[in-house]
Every structure is written in C-alpha cells, then in structure tokens.
Amino acid sequence: MREHRIAVVGTPCEIMAASKLQYFTDSPIDVKLGLFCMENFSYKYFVNLLKEYDLKMDDIEKFRIEKGFVFLLLKTKETVKIPLSVAKRIIRKNCNICVELTSESSDISIGSIGSEDAWSTLIIRTEKGEEIVNGAIEDRFIESKEFTDSQFNLLNRIAESKISKNLENIERREFLARPVLYQREKTDDSIDNEFKEASFLDLRSNVIDVGACVLCGACEYACPHDIITIDDTKPRIKGECPDDCHACFAVCPRTFIPEDLRNDNSKAIGDFKKVLSVKSLKHTQGQDGSIVTTLIDYLLSKEIVTEALIVDKEDHLAWKPYAKLTNAIDDVISSGGTKYSVCPVFKPLRDLEEDSLQNVYEGVK
Numbered sequence: 393m394r395e396h397r398i399a400v401v402g403t404p405c406e407i408m409a410a411s412k413l414q415y416f417t418d419s420p421i422d423v424k425l426g427l428f429c430m431e432n433f434s435y436k437y438f439v440n441l442l443k444e445y446d447l448k449m450d451d452i453e454k455f456r457i458e459k460g461f462v463f464l465l466l467k468t469k470e471t472v473k474i475p476l477s478v479a480k481r482i483i484r485k486n487c488n489i490c491v492e493l494t495s496e497s498s499d500i501s502i503g504s505i506g507s508e509d510a511w512s513t514l515i516i517r518t519e520k521g522e523e524i525v526n527g528a529i530e531d532r533f534i535e536s537k538e539f540t541d542s543q544f545n546l547l548n549r550i551a552e553s554k555i556s557k558n559l560e561n562i563e564r565r566e567f568l569a570r571p572v573l574y575q576r577e578k579t580d581d582s583i584d585n586e587f588k589e590a591s592f593l594d595l596r597s598n599v600i601d602v603g604a605c606v607l608c609g610a611c612e613y614a615c616p617h618d619i620i621t622i623d624d625t626k627p628r629i630k631g632e633c634p635d636d637c638h639a640c641f642a643v644c645p646r647t648f649i650p651e652d653l654r655n656d657n658s659k660a661i662g663d664f665k666k667v668l669s670v671k672s673l674k675h676t677q678g679q680d681g682s683i684v685t686t687l688i689d690y691l692l693s694k695e696i697v698t699e700a701l702i703v704d705k706e707d708h709l710a711w712k713p714y715a716k717l718t719n720a721i722d723d724v725i726s727s728g729g730t731k732y733s734v735c736p737v738f739k740p741l742r743d744l745e746e747d748s749l750q751n752v753y754e755g756v757k
C-alpha cells in the first residue's frame with residue numbers, strides 16, 4: 393500500500409486537474425470529493441466590491457449564494473445581499489467558459505442544489521465512492537434519504553442552464569480568440585500528438601493568456617524541473633523547458649481532455665450511480681450539510697486515506713483561501729465553509745514526494 397493516499401476536495405475544474413494528475417502521473421491522489429460550482433470570484437475584486445457596501449472581508453461570517461443573490465451573513469448577525477447581476481463583474485473570466493456544474497470526474501460530488509437547508513445533495517459516481525458513502529452511512533457518520541424526481545429535475549435544469557449559457561460564451565470568445573481547448577472532442581491519438589508538441593509556451597498562449605486558467609496549480613506541481621511559479625494572478629516560468637517535457641500542458645484541466653475523462657455535454661450532471669440527500673450526524677459547522685467535513689473525518693478515522701488536501705482561510709487575510717495538506721480532523725473542521733475565490737490547491741503536494749513526478753507524461757493511455 394502507498395505511503396500517502398490523499399483525499400482531495402475541489403471545484404469541478406480542480407477535480408478535472410486531479411483526474412488528469414491521476415491519469416498522467418504517479419500522484420498520491422486517491423479519493424476525489426468534488427463540489428458543485430456555478431461560478432467563482434476574484435478575491436481582489438471581491439474586496440473592492442465589499443467597499444461599495446462599506447464592508448470588509450473580516451466583517452463576514454459566512455457567504456451564501458442562492459436565488460440570484462450573494463448573501464453575506466455578517467458577524468453582527470445582520471444579512472446583506474448583493475444581486476448576482478452586480479457580482480457578475482467580479483466573476484473570474486475562466487468561469488464564463490466552464491461547462492461543468494457538478495464535478496463529473498469525482499468519486500463523490502457534493503452541493504446544496506435540490507436539498508433542504510442543512511442537507512446536502514450527494515452524487516455517487518464510482519465504485520470507490522459508493523463504498524465510502526455506504527460505509528459512512530453504516531457507521532453513522534451521515535444519514536441519507538431519497539432524492540426525489542422533482543429535486544433531480546431542479547438539479548438537472550440548473551446544470552443545463554450553466555452548460556448552455558457558457559457554451560454560448562465559448563462561441564463568442566472563440567469568435568475573437570483561440571479555441572477553448574478542453575472543449576475539443578479529439579481522439580486520444582490526436583491528443584497524444586498535440587501533447588508531444590507542447591510545452592509551457594503553449595500553455596501560456598492557449599490557456600493562460602486567453603483567460604482560461606483556473607489557477608489550480610497542477611502545472612506547477614507536475615513540472616519535474618521545478619521552473620513554474622504561481623502568484624495570485626497566473627503561472628509563470630523561470631527557466632528553459634527541455635524538448636522532451638510536456639507535463640504542464642498534459643495535466644492542465646483547460647487543455648485537451650482524454651476520452652476516458654471527458655464530459656458528455658448531453659448529460660447535464662455527467663455519469664453517476666446514485667443521487668441522495670444527506671446530512672451529517674457528526675458535524676454542523678460546514679457550509680451546507682457539513683458532508684465534506686464528515687466524509688473526510690470518516691476517511692481519516694478509518695485510515696482509508698492518510699491525508700486530506702483541503703482549502704482553509706488565511707489568518708492574516710480574511711476569507712483568502714489557501715490549500716493545506718493535513719491528517720488532523722480539527723484542521724478539517726476549521727476549514728469548513730465555502731471560500732468564494734481560488735488558490736493553487738495542489739501546492740502542498742510538491743513538498744510530499746518530488747521523486748514520483750519524474751515519469752510524468754508517457755502518453756494518453
């Protein structure tokens with residue numbers, strides 16, 4: 393058994409990066425817990441937007457997005473609401489060309505759409521996911537109830553609306569700029585040829601410079617020569633690429649996706665085994681049903697995984713996300729709640745086992 397078996401939590405684009413890391417590298421990622429995600433925001437622009445409401449990030453206890461508004465639950469217990477039509481201008485550019493709501497390449501997807509308050513919607517996608525959810529129900533970590541047809545129809549409708557709106561944005565953007573690569577339906581052979589020709593310069597021109605980068609940090613993690621750095625805005629290079637390396641381009645969630653990992657846009661929530669409404673029997677501090685916190689608690693306490701890669705908040709900058717690798721349940725509990733901005737989630741993996749990345753990119757299987 394491997395020394396490190398890691399559970400990763402992330403948005404659909406981050407989970408696609410995790411899937412590509414599993415596919416192309418000898419990564420320690422074992423379980424993928426995917427979040428639903430309609431859109432995400434720039435931290436810097438969010439801070440500026442709050443100033444228009446005489447607020448600071450530090451005033452906020454919790455964010456919630458529903459029914460066309462961003463609800464800010466303040467530490468004073470008041471609620472301020474910002475119409476999404478206003479918050480639209482601080483949405484990250486890459487989110488407007490994203491055609492996935494429910495983390496379709498995860499083992500288990502979790503969100504709130506369709507479920508009552510304090511419950512979560514959970515999609516089981518893989519056998520591994522099914523085993524984990526059944527175990528967590530049996531051991532009384534979570535309880536579940538059926539997801540009704542009307543709940544399912546609502547989830548499906550919202551997923552379809554995201555896909556169709558953003559496919560239109562893709563068409564509009566492609567009219568002016570380069571093709572959005574991850575939307576190309578290519579065969580594995582032609583993807584293989586593209587990857588073998590590519591290096592960081594291609595990642596820069598086809599993803600980063602056209603506003604498609606999701607800032608996940610998979611390229612930085614996978615670079616066997618350690619010459620990519622990521623700041624708050626984009627990945628940069630600090631050296632020369634050897635001719636035979638294509639790792640960053642291969643693992644990026646916004647370049648070509650191999651057939652096995654590709655979404656089928658005719659299925660709005662992707663392939664799945666079962667959808668349930670679930671609630672935690674152990675934790676209450678989370679964003680919705682505290683299911684992510686509880687499933688990680690289950691995975692760590694049963695030693696199914698050795699660590700979890702979670703997204704916590706910076707101490708010195710309120711609500712600024714940063715990634716943390718931990719095996720301490722207290723860390724997992726304190727990381728509960730949704731941070732509506734991004735950080736390079738794979739950064740902590742770099743310190744873990746640098747040797748394992750030497751074999752990156754051996755071709756599309």
Ligand SMILES: Cc1cc2nc3c(=O)[nH]c(=O)nc-3n(C[C@H](O)[C@H](O)[C@H](O)COP(=O)(O)OP(=O)(O)OC[C@H]3O[C@@H](n4cnc5c(N)ncnc54)[C@H](O)[C@@H]3O)c2cc1C
Nearest residue numbers: 429430503504505678679680681682683684685703729731
């Ligand atoms: C940017 C964003 C947009 C979302 N949009 C929707 C939506 O439109 N509809 C919907 O139903 N659900 C959405 N979600 C998911 C929802 O907000 C909850 O995360 C989900 O329902 C799980 O709730 P929980 O109580 O089980 O999680 P908790 O037990 O509170 O755990 C939350 C986990 O999420 C992780 N996390 C928090 N912020 C981030 C982040 N920025 N990036 C990666 N991981 C993070 C933390 O590591 C933590 O472990 C979104 C999440 C994010 C991050």
Ligand code: SF4
Nearest residue numbers: 404405429432487490
């Ligand atoms: S690209 Fe944006 S909308 Fe799409 S999954 Fe990532 S954060 Fe969410």
Ligand code: SF4
Nearest residue numbers: 592615633637639640
């Ligand atoms: S060395 Fe390889 S992984 Fe690193 S930047 Fe260059 S092409 Fe990308």
Ligand code: SF4
Nearest residue numbers: 605606608609611644
């Ligand atoms: S360029 Fe790097 S940080 Fe940006 S989406 Fe691709 S892998 Fe992630």
